[in-house]
Amino acid sequence: MNEIIESVKDLSIGFNSQKGKQISILRNVSTNIKKGETVGIVGESGSGKSTLALAMMGYIKQGLFPLKGECLFKSEDLLKMSSRQLEKIRGRKIAMIPQNAGQALTPNLKIGYQIDEALKLHTELNKTERDKKISELLNKVRLPSPETMAFRYPHELSGGQQQRVAVAMALAGKPDLLLLDEPTTGLDVTTQAHVLELLRFIAKDTGTSMIYVSHDLGAIAQVSDRIVVMYAGEIVLEGPARKILKEPIHPYTYGLLKSIPKLSLAGLPASMPGSQPQPGSINEGCSFYDRCNLATDNCKKNSPDLEHIKELDTNVRCFNYKELINKNNNLQTSITKKSNNSEANEVLNLKDVSISYAKQKFFDQLLNKISDQNPTVKDINIDIKKGETIALVGESGSGKSTILKSIAGLLKTKDGQIKFENDRILSSDLKMRNPNDLRAIQLIFQNPDESLNPNHTVEQILSQPLKLYFNLSGEELKKNIIDLLKKVRLGEFYMSRYPRQLSGGEKQRVAVARAFAAKPDIILCDEVTSALDVSVQAAVLNLLQQLKEDLGTTYVFVSHDLAVVRAISDRVAVLYQGRLCEIGPSQNVYKFPSHPYTEVLLGAVLEPDPDIKPKLVAEDIVEEKPPEKGCSFQGRCPRKIGDICNSEVPPWQIGENGNAIRCHINIEELASLQQ
Amino acid sequence: MLLLILKRIGLGLITLFIVSLITFVGVEVLPGDACTTYLEREAYGAALDTCIKRLGLDVPAYERYLDWASNVVRGDFGYSLSGEMPINEVLGPRVKNSLVLASVSILIGIPLAIVLGIITALWRDKLPDIMISTITIFSMTIPEFISATLLILIVAIWLGWLPGIVIIPSDATFYELLSNIILPVVAISMIMTAHMARMVRSSVIQVMASDYVQMAILKGVPYWKMVFRHVLPNALLPAINVVALTIAWLLGGVVVTEVVFNYPGLGRLVIESISNRDLPVVQALAIILASIYVGINLIADLMTLMLNPRLKSLQIRK
Ligand SMILES: Nc1ncnc2c1ncn2[C@@H]1O[C@H](COP(=O)(O)OP(=O)(O)O)[C@@H](O)[C@H]1O
Ligand code: SF4
Ligand code: SF4
Ligand SMILES: [Mg+2]
Numbered sequence: 001m002n003e004i005i006e007s008v009k010d011l012s013i014g015f016n017s018q019k020g021k022q023i024s025i026l027r028n029v030s031t032n033i034k035k036g037e038t039v040g041i042v043g044e045s046g047s048g049k050s051t052l053a054l055a056m057m058g059y060i061k062q063g064l065f066p067l068k069g070e071c072l073f074k075s076e077d078l079l080k081m082s083s084r085q086l087e088k089i090r091g092r093k094i095a096m097i098p099q100n101a102g103q104a105l106t107p108n109l110k111i112g113y114q115i116d117e118a119l120k121l122h123t124e125l126n127k128t129e130r131d132k133k134i135s136e137l138l139n140k141v142r143l144p145s146p147e148t149m150a151f152r153y154p155h156e157l158s159g160g161q162q163q164r165v166a167v168a169m170a171l172a173g174k175p176d177l178l179l180l181d182e183p184t185t186g187l188d189v190t191t192q193a194h195v196l197e198l199l200r201f202i203a204k205d206t207g208t209s210m211i212y213v214s215h216d217l218g219a220i221a222q223v224s225d226r227i228v229v230m231y232a233g234e235i236v237l238e239g240p241a242r243k244i245l246k247e248p249i250h251p252y253t254y255g256l257l258k259s260i261p262k263l264s265l266a267g268l269p270a271s272m273p274g275s276q277p278q279p280g281s282i283n284e285g286c287s288f289y290d291r292c293n294l295a296t297d298n299c300k301k302n303s304p305d306l307e308h309i310k311e312l313d314t315n316v317r318c319f320n321y322k323e324l325i326n327k328n329n330n331l332q333t334s335i336t337k338k339s340n341n342s343e344a345n346e347v348l349n350l351k352d353v354s355i356s357y358a359k360q361k362f363f364d365q366l367l368n369k370i371s372d373q374n375p376t377v378k379d380i381n382i383d384i385k386k387g388e389t390i391a392l393v394g395e396s397g398s399g400k401s402t403i404l405k406s407i408a409g410l411l412k413t414k415d416g417q418i419k420f421e422n423d424r425i426l427s428s429d430l431k432m433r434n435p436n437d438l439r440a441i442q443l444i445f446q447n448p449d450e451s452l453n454p455n456h457t458v459e460q461i462l463s464q465p466l467k468l469y470f471n472l473s474g475e476e477l478k479k480n481i482i483d484l485l486k487k488v489r490l491g492e493f494y495m496s497r498y499p500r501q502l503s504g505g506e507k508q509r510v511a512v513a514r515a516f517a518a519k520p521d522i523i524l525c526d527e528v529t530s531a532l533d534v535s536v537q538a539a540v541l542n543l544l545q546q547l548k549e550d551l552g553t554t555y556v557f558v559s560h561d562l563a564v565v566r567a568i569s570d571r572v573a574v575l576y577q578g579r580l581c582e583i584g585p586s587q588n589v590y591k592f593p594s595h596p597y598t599e600v601l602l603g604a605v606l607e608p609d610p611d612i613k614p615k616l617v618a619e620d621i622v623e624e625k626p627p628e629k630g631c632s633f634q635g636r637c638p639r640k641i642g643d644i645c646n647s648e649v650p651p652w653q654i655g656e657n658g659n660a661i662r663c664h665i666n667i668e669e670l671a672s673l674q675q
Numbered sequence: 676m677l678l679l680i681l682k683r684i685g686l687g688l689i690t691l692f693i694v695s696l697i698t699f700v701g702v703e704v705l706p707g708d709a710c711t712t713y714l715e716r717e718a719y720g721a722a723l724d725t726c727i728k729r730l731g732l733d734v735p736a737y738e739r740y741l742d743w744a745s746n747v748v749r750g751d752f753g754y755s756l757s758g759e760m761p762i763n764e765v766l767g768p769r770v771k772n773s774l775v776l777a778s779v780s781i782l783i784g785i786p787l788a789i790v791l792g793i794i795t796a797l798w799r800d801k802l803p804d805i806m807i808s809t810i811t812i813f814s815m816t817i818p819e820f821i822s823a824t825l826l827i828l829i830v831a832i833w834l835g836w837l838p839g840i841v842i843i844p845s846d847a848t849f850y851e852l853l854s855n856i857i858l859p860v861v862a863i864s865m866i867m868t869a870h871m872a873r874m875v876r877s878s879v880i881q882v883m884a885s886d887y888v889q890m891a892i893l894k895g896v897p898y899w900k901m902v903f904r905h906v907l908p909n910a911l912l913p914a915i916n917v918v919a920l921t922i923a924w925l926l927g928g929v930v931v932t933e934v935v936f937n938y939p940g941l942g943r944l945v946i947e948s949i950s951n952r953d954l955p956v957v958q959a960l961a962i963i964l965a966s967i968y969v970g971i972n973l974i975a976d977l978m979t980l981m982l983n984p985r986l987k988s989l990q991i992r993k
Contacts, residue, residue, distance in 0.1 A: 059889075059892065059893060062884075086895075087897055088895070089895070090892070091893070091896075092895060095893075095894070096893040096894070098886060098889075098890050098893075100886060103885065104886040104887050106887040106888075106904075107887070108983075109904065117896060117904075118894055118895075121894070122895065169894065173895070
């Protein structure tokens, strides 16, 4: 167990800036990977984790170059090898499992060919042996019908299946070391849990060492023996997984763990101020100085070294780490939020709403109706109270965004009504809505890069709704913009910035400010924190909550992340295949009895705690279409009771605490089953 | 899949029908008719009568259109006024000559463009790229009539290596043609090759930066194998449609070049028949050129459809 496979020594990697300055994005990184060990590398985006992982395969991305140091694989420096030598090592000794398998599989080549290619390169097997091996590998990664799978093209598989193919391909050369770069990011919660489980199994089964790179401490906690925490291109903390996650002795890791919303905790996670510094902007002192609450004057002038603490078997880069030793029992805390007054009036009411993407046939178009017997979204009934945050959760494709688009008027409903304040029916056609209704409902999107016009300054972006809805101009307009920026905690000087000059979190703040500019009654939030790093996510969640408490806005909050939903929402609606499964106050949805689908989702959540393992109760199949009749979850339900599930739509049952569950199993029986 | 092909072909036919209508109506609404236009001041008496008889101008327009169209479908374009013979006889050798010119340009131009595009992409920002890219960008910016004239000036007049003007009859044999078309081919393929090479270059560069190419490298696939299996098929696929457009666009270049080099092809015929006011020939040419245009695009669409695994399986599944 103690044999070192790969050793990184004092590695720095950088690029030349436009001004000809050398800027390093990895600084003095040293670490060792032992045989059979899984090391998790964690850090926010831009912290240099992928650059480090790729360098460990001797691969330096175009534009970058090594400044100093070495990557020793079995005591040979990968960074000095010729491409001939590297071809012999890559895939055979060290193999990579990429972040987005969908993009990492060559689109014009069949799955079988791509695995065969690796086998041909790295083994001595003949054609028939290789064919056998391909099915074996596909079987090992638990893909259905391995024989036919080999003849499929990558785009014919689901995201989880593509990821499995990438794993099979990496295993083909029987590598000693597997590098995984965010292998489950972008997958659905249940799929993610299944893929992680597979990886754990493979590590155990083959004794392969693994380097697991991720921004997600939840995923890291599930697989790692040891964890390396990176910040701004440096290792700031390194040690045994359990120690790092339960008693982090670096202020950054501590803050990071506190900013992760947890299923077991109601209330909002604490956020860290600021954001990671840009490469090249650190001149002297500790790189975490700006955001650190333990910082002293010493930290400003001198940069700490990575110090080895023998009794904890940990390396830490901090002058004041001792203050954190034995003081971390308060990791399990959160900020309580003001809960909503349940007597408030209704602002939005969805009644029997169905939405279809089916193309209208010619005659139906003439009659202006949509004839789809099995629409994407069906029978949605939700009342939303003023000042409430209601969350819609479900895996991708469950119809969350579709419902939001319909509320916003971007998508026509097929049946049913959307009523706004005092039972006024909102037209399902955007053009027919009156300006005041348009103002009252605003949308914030997942990706601010796509929703903010890159050619407009922040001032221009924010002045548009102010001009459009309130006819403001001149001094008054400017005053309002400054006010808005203040609300989202951005200074006045941001007015002249372009989106590209902002960090991800700042961009999302501008998007939030733009939505609030219209003084809306309802804000529809579509996965607004999914693209953000956890520390930034916590800040945006806190901001949204604060604004809501001050202004009384109502949120419809769409997310696939149950922990985030738990943190921000008052009420939760769980969707599967465009049909409601369960709806109720958020504290109850997270308690049993739950709808079997909610149970599956809750079981798959990855907590940043090595002692809480996900419970995988259902297969991670992707269903293309909702079933024609019966319960929407019949295809995957682990508690299915028989034909009635296939033939009849289950009834709503109300539990003791007011959460409604739509299942054929009696609610008390369900409670005792789930004990 | 079959349905889709039929649909595309149908659309192409409709386009051709519309083109034929437009040219026909265009001739109709011009003041005078084909005969008075052609005969000009001699349009009276017996000459006019025989002309009208010959073209059948004495029947109503829609009948004439139907008559003309049904003949065209059967491959008969009618009678040329200036050549005083059936248009088919005028067209035959011209079509052959232009085809020779175009196909030699394409056969040289496309492979050359692809090779240059790949070289510039793989050696991006290195010497080969810088040299080739400078030349391609330069030749993209000069229009044919200038490059053709310059070629004549330099190669034919100053150096005297090749004849500057093609002086061969329109029914010359293939071998006679070949020796005469070097300069026209160079003039035509220069811009086309340059455009396509740029396009191939950027497409290859884009694919080289993709995740799956990085993955192939990290899998240990040797460089050239990676280029041929993982990069080129994906990079050249989107190039097919551009190639088609370029070929279609080449038709225009052929007209100009043929005139400058006095080459007896379809292009020169267009100019000749317009200046002779030989309207039946103009009509015939419009239909022929439009068919070529539609045909090339159709072929490109079908090729993309066949080669793209994404579209292929989509169609099969449906
Ligand atoms: N523009 C579209 N055309 C056809 N189908 C769509 C379109 N957008 C989404 N869908 C389908 O509608 C379903 C719900 O999608 P969506 O609302 O985006 O789900 P979610 O936001 O929960 O991920 C999915 O099956 C998806 O494939
Ligand atoms: S060295 Fe100082 S600024 Fe840096 S993390 Fe430690 S306490 Fe904070
Ligand atoms: S109705 Fe049947 S299939 Fe649906 S959730 Fe309940 S037990 Fe499962
Ligand atoms: Mg969505």
